[in-house]
Amino acid sequence: MFVTDVGNGIQGFVGATVNASVPASIIIEQQPQSVILGSPIRPGVRIRIVDTYGNLVRSDNSDVITVALGANPGSAILTGTTSVTVSQGIASFDDILLDKIGTGYTLVVSSGALVGATSAQFSILAKPTAKTLIDFENAATWNIVGARNPTAKRDPSAAHDGANGLVDSNGTDWIYRNDSGTGVKAGDTISTWLRFSGTADGRAYFGFGAGSYGTYSVVAAANSGEFQIQLNANYGNRVLATVPQDFQADHWYRLEVVWGTDGKIVGKLYDRDGVTLIQSVSAVNRWITSGGIAFRATGADKHWDTVTDLPTSPSTLPGAMSRSGSRGVRHHDIQVAGLLVADESSKKSKVQQQLWTSTRDQIFMAGFPRRGF
Numbered sequence: 234m235f236v237t238d239v240g241n242g243i244q245g246f247v248g249a250t251v252n253a254s255v256p257a258s259i260i261i262e263q264q265p266q267s268v269i270l271g272s273p274i275r276p277g278v279r280i281r282i283v284d285t286y287g288n289l290v291r292s293d294n295s296d297v298i299t300v301a302l303g304a305n306p307g308s309a310i311l312t313g314t315t316s317v318t319v320s321q322g323i324a325s326f327d328d329i330l331l332d333k334i335g336t337g338y339t340l341v342v343s344s345g346a347l348v349g350a351t352s353a354q355f356s357i358l359a360k361p362t363a364k365t366l367i368d369f370e371n372a373a374t375w376n377i378v379g380a381r382n383p384t385a386k387r388d389p390s391a392a393h394d395g396a397n398g399l400v401d402s403n404g405t406d407w408i409y410r411n412d413s414g415t416g417v418k419a420g421d422t423i424s425t426w427l428r429f430s431g432t433a434d435g436r437a438y439f440g441f442g443a444g445s446y447g448t449y450s451v452v453a454a455a456n457s458g459e460f461q462i463q464l465n466a467n468y469g470n471r472v473l474a475t476v477p478q479d480f481q482a483d484h485w486y487r488l489e490v491v492w493g494t495d496g497k498i499v500g501k502l503y504d505r506d507g508v509t510l511i512q513s514v515s516a517v518n519r520w521i522t523s524g525g526i527a528f529r530a531t532g533a534d535k536h537w538d539t540v541t542d543l544p545t546s547p548s549t550l551p552g553a554m555s556r557s558g559s560r561g562v563r564h565h566d567i568q569v570a571g572l573l574v575a576d577e578s579s580k581k582s583k584v585q586q587q588l589w590t591s592t593r594d595q596i597f598m599a600g601f602p603r604r605g606f
């Protein structure tokens with residue numbers, strides 16, 4: 234060590250062996266961090282036993298450290314493993330949990346005659362709550378891509394919650410909304426309800442991050458027995474990931490998308506109870522970071538209802554960044570007054586002939602709905 238004798242003006246290096254003395258006090262090495270209600274405090278609170286000179290007492294394998302609440306503004310109860318025996322002078326509390334939200338909590342660590350310590354302040358934060366983006370209870374304005382008219386309508390037969398849901402019938406039409414209040418972004422968890430009506434055939438596309446440039450989607454592909462994540466750039470089809478999965482008719486499923494800020498996208502298929510996980514599929518892609526909600530259906534009617542969005546951590550998420558425009562696409566987004574025109578089966582073939590203007594580039598025509606509601 235480098236020593237200075239100030240009085241005599243001498244400096245120099247000397248060899249020294251520092252042997253820790255007896256345990257004297259507890260130091261909090263890893264302070265408690267603010268967490269969301271229900272989560273244990275992570276990383277775990279870590280303490281060290283030091284002697285009167287502040288040296289770690291490595292020889293201490295016996296002192297039992299207890300952690301308790303100090304300041305308790307939320308009248309919380311502390312649970313988890315609150316007493317830990319030190320190992321080489323160190324102890325960690327890895328599963329302690331507070332049961333109430335609050336700001337300005339502190340922890341106090343103690344052990345017999347040792348001088349204890351009080352932690353820095355931390356908070357228990359309210360759980361973010363899922364926000365309903367679309368419930369199909371009221372008329373809304375949708376953009377239509379890929380068809381002159383949408384084959385979709387708002388209808389009580391498709392209600393999972395409330396009085397109405399979306400019946401999306403077979404067609405090349407994608408419908409999407411990206412108006413205020415329907416935006417989602419990387420970092421969010423997005424959910425919706427899906428039912429194959431009558432026959433589990435065709436494909437049901439649930440788009441997220443949708444805009445004029447295209448969308449991502451999770452696809453319940455009953456026709457091929459797959460559950461997929463797709464990148465629908467310009468509303469084309471590119472499979473990013475797929476797993477085998479069969480679907481039942483007249484059976485509600487909940488589709489969930491866990492869209493990571495790192496570009497990892499996990500699509501989850503839950504059973505009709507909304508919590509039993511049936512299947513999941515994941516991919517990594519960073520082409521879109523935010524946008525709206527989209528739907529498409531092929532085959533028999535698909536019923537959709539109740540789109541919710543749960544921000545993972547609202548305070549830490551980056552601001553919304555939308556991909557704007559895209560090259561080589563000549564489509565217009567027509568604002569439909571009201572929700573959507575109803576499909577009339579007799580007109581399907583005629584309407585479909587008016588669709589794709591270019592197969593190679595998948596250039597789209599905008600829809601011109603004749604009526605809305």
Ligand SMILES: [Ca+2]
Nearest residue numbers: 368394395397
């Ligand atoms: Ca509804």
Ligand SMILES: [Ca+2]
Nearest residue numbers: 384401402404
């Ligand atoms: Ca349709």
